[in-house]
Amino acid sequence: MIDIGKQWHVNHVVDDYRAVADWYRGVFGAVDVFTDQWLDPEKRWASMVAIADLAIDVMEPTAEGADLPLGKFLARFGSHLHASAYFVNSPPADIYDALTGTGVRCFGLAGTGRDAMVAQPMSPVFTHPRDTAGQLEFMPFSQARPGPLGVPGRWEDPRFVDGWSNEPWRTHPLAITGWRVGVVVRDLDRATDIYRALGADVVAKDDGKDAERSRLELGANTTVELIKPLTENSVAGGDLARNGEIMHSCIFETGDLAAAEAHLLAHDIVIAERDADRLITDPASCHGAAFEFVAAEPA
Structure with missing residues (x-):
């Protein structure tokens, strides 16, 4: 069984990530986890915001990534919630093996396979949405300042900082x-x-x-x-x-x-x-x- 920890984020795929992130700030009082991050393997921009201790990753695939999973999702579904992501206490290859062993199809960033997960032991694993009633994402957890792809120091998630409160x-x-x-x-x-x-x-x-x-x-x-x-x-x-x-x-x-x-x-x-x-x-x-x-x- 995969050792699932805290929620990492919910993905919201959109065609204008800056406008939608501003909308979350204005309507929900959302605070920034990170802003204006480019992820080259997925050819997309994103800003992540937190509403209480729920984070929403607002993602905008670019034309350059039209044939990649996020670009295809936007083309098919339009702006829509996309997946739910969780921190897990396991390396990605182990997650991949555990899921595929139960018949769940999986892939890594931009549709990569298990070899890429072995090469990048702090990278996410995505399930095929038909196998898990909607797509799930599992992210190996780094206790030291979890950031994009689990790389410490890229940004500091405020939900993991002393003094964080949902009171606002x-x-x-x-x-x-x-x-x-x-x-x-x-x-x-x-x-x-x-x-x-x-x-x-x-x-x-x-x-x-x-x-x-x-x-x-x-x-x-x-x-x-x-x-x-x-x-x-x-x-x-x-x-x-x-x-x-x-x-x-x-x-x-x-x-x-x-x-x-x-x-x-x-x-x-x-x-x-x-x-x-x-x-x-x-x-x-x-x-x-x-x-x-x-x-x-x-x-």
């Missing part, structure tokens, strides 16, 4: 008290088994009129919410119908759902669905990403 987001108008990663799936049992094989535990289920949902705890600090839509006439159902099983949403728990809604509306974000305990944004007003806000459960 609790007092923000969105009143964020926690977060989850949302994935749309066709077969809830199959997707749950995939995550269980990675060490996840089911902690809650919620069968609503529009979707069946299963919450799982994975690694050190991540809750994954698997969403099986029951209709295509919903944000999740439309995403699944258009794009298949995919990283769908960031789900934020809020201490004040009404205040969160007012803040989103003030930033010209369209609320596509709402009920007493949950609201869901229209991806068209959020650079192709869906965001859900759910009333925090009483402590």
Whole structure:
């Protein structure tokens, strides 16, 4: 079993990374993890921001990388959440072997294979999205200032610095008290088994009129919410119908759902669905990403 630690980030692939990073700063009070980083193997620019202790890597593939995985993703899906990345306490070749041993197809940066992972022991491993109900990324962890490709010193992730606190987001108008990663799936049992094989535990289920949902705890600090839509006439159902099983949403728990809604509306974000305990944004007003806000459960 892969030893999964903390969430590293969620990928948001877009066509203008600077504009979208600014949008996260303005709407969510996001702070910078790094800015304006070029990664040559993927031919893309990126800035990473943090909302509480959830990081979002805003990536813009360039025309030069049109035939590489991120470029192909943007061409096929447009701006959209892309993958969920985790720190792991294993070298990439071991991760590759563990996953392929269970039938999960894997690759490295820009579609490279196992030999490249052996040559670069601090590089990420990506799963084939069809094998893991959406793409997952596993990044070997360097305790000393984790940075791009785990190289210490390239940048300092503020979430790993003494004094880091999520309190600014609790007092923000969105009143964020926690977060989850949302994935749309066709077969809830199959997707749950995939995550269980990675060490996840089911902690809650919620069968609503529009979707069946299963919450799982994975690694050190991540809750994954698997969403099986029951209709295509919903944000999740439309995403699944258009794009298949995919990283769908960031789900934020809020201490004040009404205040969160007012803040989103003030930033010209369209609320596509709402009920007493949950609201869901229209991806068209959020650079192709869906965001859900759910009333925090009483402590």
